[in-house]
Amino acid sequence: MTQFNFNVDMDVIKEELIGSNLNATIKSSIILILNQMMEQERDEYLKSSSYERTGDRVDYRNGYYERDYMLSIGKITLKVPRSRNGKFSPSLFERYQRTDQALIATMVEMVVQGVSTRKVTQAVVKLCGENVSKSFVSSLTERLDPFVKEWSSRSLVGKEYPYIYTDALYIKVREYQKVVSKAVYIAVGVNEDHKREIIGFHITHDETKAGWESFFESLQSRGLLSPKLVISDAHKGLKAAIHEAFTGSSWQRCTVHFKRNIFSALPKKETETFRSLVKDIFTRQTQKEARALYQEIASNYEGQKKYENALNKLEEGLEDAIQYMSEQKSYHPLLRSTNNLERLNSEVRRREGVIRIFPNQQSAFRLIGAVLKDYDELRLCKRKYLPET
Structure with missing residues (x-):
């Protein structure tokens, strides 16, 4: 045959x-x-x-x-x-539909709780192909919730992540008959195989030092060791929590956010040369070269009032923004910013945008967890992120 x-x-x-x-x-x-x-x-x-x-x-x-x-x-x-x-x-039916199942379960939960609109109901019918019942929601929830919980709390013992990227995004959740904003903390680590891995996520009230400390403590309780470098934006609470949670680790300030912060203090006209010089700092191969260029910039523009605020910001944040230069040169473009999280955040936004307002925090945990797990398995774990040494 x-x-x-x-x-x-x-x-x-x-x-x-x-x-x-x-x-x-x-x-x-x-x-x-x-x-x-x-x-x-x-x-x-x-x-x-x-x-x-x-x-x-x-x-x-x-x-x-x-x-x-x-x-x-x-x-x-x-x-x-x-x-x-x-x-x-x-x-x-499992690997390629988990996210769709979580999306359906969350949307139907909105219908069941009476907080939906006609468009939500139509979307559920379009996704499922037919009207769905409360028992259908329960069956999906029972199957998906433990699955997401197990993945999000998996052990990290015995694994090393030399580089960790972390960021937060905001979602809307219905709570006590009000719509409130919630922060979603996400951490992505680069493992010893040079591949990225989503090592954790957490949903809390807002982005504070206490919230980040709690998130990092949960990662450490699962076995996370202090990395060589933590890459993030310069949120005060996040920065303070990184220094306290990861003793011996260096903090790399995202250079994209840093340059944006510097340029916001400049007039829009007739500052192109200054902007170009600042960008050139982050093309240097060593910290010594970067500092030398900064000194040149400071010397040339010192005393010019329209550059004063920008120069202060540059001086204040320079050292934190060039920590990646201590690592292997081929890694530099990939370690100096949190840009690699943007694609991940947009994938969460794409699914979350269908819901707009989650009926409760558990439904947000279910859907976002399913999105992150699928993205982790189907994209991040498939290829190496850092080049071989």
Whole structure:
């Protein structure tokens, strides 16, 4: 019997399907591919093909069941293979739909709690393909909440993260019949394999020193060791918490935020040369070279009133902004700012924007946690971030 082998990239398939107008023949082809993919996945799980006798077999086939699967083109029905012990589950329904399930659960929770609008209800129907019940929300919540909690509290013992990036973003949550702002703390570490990993996130009332200290303490209780370098913006509470929590670690001030802060103290006109010189500081390879250029700038512009505030800001923050220069030169462009968190934050914003106002903090934890875990698994862990030495 001929055996078909398919190498299917689900991300590519989903992107290609979005917005498509597929006819019945092409839709049937997609069903054939997905069914075959799940069949091969079951073979890999069982460590055995159909009718194959092997001592490595871990379980037996137990037929199929039908399950609907939502695509942007509409609902399709797949034949899902199962195993006798019931432990086999195709990644099609788990790995690639966790975030969508969390989004659906949160949106339906809004409907259940009576804080939704007509548009929210329509969005739920569009995502699910049909009206959903309260029991549907409960089943998703029961399945997703422990999954997100386990990932967010996983042990970090035995791991080293020489470089840690941290930032906060704000969301809106309904609390005691009021809409309040909440801060979401996120920490991304670069591990010994030079790959990024989301090591933690936390939702709290606002961005304060006490809040950051609590977040860092939770990371340390899970086994996080002090890194060589912590990269962040210059929020006073965050800066103070880093110095207290990570003894012996250096703090790298994000150079993008730093330059923006300096330039905000300048007139908009006729300061191009000064701005260019300040930018050149962060192209230098060593701290000695950076300090020498700063001295040159200070000497040339000293006494000129329109540059006074900018020079003060530059002098005050220079040392914290050039700490990355102590690391390997090939790492410099990747260690001097928190730009790598911007893509992550935008992914959270993309999903959070559908909700706009979370019905409660637990629903925010569920959705943001699912987004971060999927992003961590599907993007960050796939490739090295820092070049090899």
